[in-house]
Amino acid sequence: NTKLKSTTLRMSMTQTPYWASLHADIEAHLKQTITIKEPLVVFEPMHHLIFTAPKTTVPALCLATCELVGGQRHQAISAASALLLMEAATYTHEHLPLTDRPRPMINHVYGPNMELLTGDGIVPFGFELLARSDGGENSERILKVMVEISRAVGSGGGVIDAQYGKILYSGSDGEEKCHVEEIRHVVEKYEGRLHSCGAVCGGVLGGGCEEEIERLRKFGYYVGIIQGMIKWGFKEDHKEVVEARNLAIQELKFFKDKEVDAIKTFLNI
Amino acid sequence: NTKLKSTTLRMSMTQTPYWASLHADIEAHLKQTITIKEPLVVFEPMHHLIFTAPKTTVPALCLATCELVGGQRHQAISAASALLLMEAATYTHEHLPLTDRPRPMINHVYGPNMELLTGDGIVPFGFELLARSDGGENSERILKVMVEISRAVGSGGGVIDAQYGKILYSGSDGEEKCHVEEIRHVVEKYEGRLHSCGAVCGGVLGGGCEEEIERLRKFGYYVGIIQGMIKWGFKEDHKEVVEARNLAIQELKFFKDKEVDAIKTFLNI
Numbered sequence: 140n141t142k143l144k145s146t147t148l149r150m151s152m153t154q155t156p157y158w159a160s161l162h163a164d165i166e167a168h169l170k171q172t173i174t175i176k177e178p179l180v181v182f183e184p185m186h187h188l189i190f191t192a193p194k195t196t197v198p199a200l201c202l203a204t205c206e207l208v209g210g211q212r213h214q215a216i217s218a219a220s221a222l223l224l225m226e227a228a229t230y231t232h233e234h235l236p237l238t239d240r241p242r243p244m245i246n247h248v249y250g251p252n253m254e255l256l257t258g259d260g261i262v263p264f265g266f267e268l269l270a271r272s273d274g275g276e277n278s279e280r281i282l283k284v285m286v287e288i289s290r291a292v293g294s295g296g297g298v299i300d301a302q303y304g305k306i307l308y309s310g311s312d313g314e315e316k317c318h319v320e321e322i323r324h325v326v327e328k329y330e331g332r333l334h335s336c337g338a339v340c341g342g343v344l345g346g347g348c349e350e351e352i353e354r355l356r357k358f359g360y361y362v363g364i365i366q367g368m369i370k371w372g373f374k375e376d377h378k379e380v381v382e383a384r385n386l387a388i389q390e391l392k393f394f395k396d397k398e399v400d401a402i403k404t405f406l407n408i
Numbered sequence: 409n410t411k412l413k414s415t416t417l418r419m420s421m422t423q424t425p426y427w428a429s430l431h432a433d434i435e436a437h438l439k440q441t442i443t444i445k446e447p448l449v450v451f452e453p454m455h456h457l458i459f460t461a462p463k464t465t466v467p468a469l470c471l472a473t474c475e476l477v478g479g480q481r482h483q484a485i486s487a488a489s490a491l492l493l494m495e496a497a498t499y500t501h502e503h504l505p506l507t508d509r510p511r512p513m514i515n516h517v518y519g520p521n522m523e524l525l526t527g528d529g530i531v532p533f534g535f536e537l538l539a540r541s542d543g544g545e546n547s548e549r550i551l552k553v554m555v556e557i558s559r560a561v562g563s564g565g566g567v568i569d570a571q572y573g574k575i576l577y578s579g580s581d582g583e584e585k586c587h588v589e590e591i592r593h594v595v596e597k598y599e600g601r602l603h604s605c606g607a608v609c610g611g612v613l614g615g616g617c618e619e620e621i622e623r624l625r626k627f628g629y630y631v632g633i634i635q636g637m638i639k640w641g642f643k644e645d646h647k648e649v650v651e652a653r654n655l656a657i658q659e660l661k662f663f664k665d666k667e668v669d670a671i672k673t674f675l676n677i
Binding site for chain 2: 178180181182185228229232235236237238239240250251252253255256257258259260262263264266267270271273278279281282283285286288289290292293294299300302303306
């Protein structure tokens with residue numbers, strides 16, 4: 140019944156060329172979209188908080204599943220960017236110094252007020268990016284993806300639930316120390332749900348069929364479990380991590396006529 | 409160069425039967441949509457914060473302009489509900505006790521942590537409502553409305569900018585006391601922008617033509633200026649209020665073949 144501590148994401152998979160290439164495309168898209176313009180006082184912190192939030196595997200997974208089902212990266216680039224924005228907003232709000240939680244131990248470039256507002260500004264911007272990405276033919280797919288993202292980052296089994304769980308389980312010293320079953324609960328709702336969402340969005344936008352999309356939903360979920368467990372300090376040979384990887388590989392078998400080697404790198408840790 | 413203080417919205421127009429009927433429809437829709445379900449710990453505060461946030465004229469205006477252009481209320485009910493949710497989330501976060509702002513003088517039923525999370529959960533839920541409201545024929549209109557709402561509640565001339573202005577202008581005692589020109593700036597970006605957005609959304613969803621929609625954009629803006637100035641304690645015979653009302657009536661003249669008496673009640677104060 141030992142307690143574990145959350146660490147910064149150890150993500151050796153970010154050293155794989157495939158992830159790096161996907162992530163570079165997303166950042167390039169965002170840098171082009173979010174210029175530092177007037178009012179500087181609003182856009183400068185927005186820019187800063189978006190590009191300094193820890194990198195995750197969620198946005199890249201969205202492009203990867205789009206490619207897996209035969210789509211082109213650009214079809215999912217707005218959704219991937221929106222996901223990166225949602226994660227940056229979540230990260231920013233998670234580290235806000237509130238009066239009823241201990242001062243977070245990250246370096247704050249801006250004051251809490253500014254960080255609160257910036258996080259609040261980033262989320263609608265993500266939805267705007269997505270809503271504007273439609274050339275007029277794809278609007279139903281975009282709306283589908285919006286429902287997926289809203290649910291994953293909102294309440295009802297998504298990030299908000301996970302954050303609530305984290306608060307509940309955290310020690311009164313504010314350290315994120317949890318029991319294994321608590322971690323599993325948080326990881327399922329957080330990394331599991333977000334990766335699952337990312338995988339689905341890419342599948343939808345790449346034109347995947349319903350069965351493909353449901354397989355990707357599960358595949359993404361297992362990728363998230365692996366990434367999340369590793370983040371909490373579990374070793375790659377831990378029972379739960381090994382199990383998640385096996386289940387993820389099972390789901391990929393459905394895509395046997397497709398090129399799966401690239402997306403398999405998301406199971407590297 | 410006197411300073412004025414923001415008060416709770418004095419909104420005698422909420423006593424008009426038209427506003428009351430529109431607002432009742434929106435609340436009924438929301439109550440049906442947001443049931444208190446598991447996890448209670450997430451949905452109970454969400455429900456509470458949504459239904460106790462101060463009522464505004466924005467969501468009702470969205471239904472009113474939909475009717476003005478010949479649409480039916482139900483076509484704009486999800487957008488109106490989403491607008492109400494965005495306003496509730498904004499109100500909740502505006503009153504969060506942060507370490508770098510004075511303790512807000514409203515009664516808090518939930519702790520700051522819970523209020524932060526709930527606000528964060530409400531916004532995606534608003535977008536979800538909207539994304540789900542499409543029967544498959546209307547997706548382009550819905551995406552248009554999403555762009556409008558994202559911009560109004562986000563950065564770049566919307567609510568976030570106004571909130572930043574409020575912080576900037578507020579006294580170090582945290583009282584919202586501003587000079588007239590500062591108030592004008594905040595009201596333009598806040599109430600002006602939101603009412604303008606509400607009016608446009610209703611026009612788009614009701615099937616208004618482009619010229620109608622642009623007239624409604626201006627009409628809504630003036631309605632917002634009036635409502636905002638009154639909220640800050642300006643009298644109804646104040647020069648700026650009188651001017652905004654005249655300009656609003658000018659815009660309505662474009663709709664001379666339509667029934668404008670109902671929507672004119674939004675100029676009552």
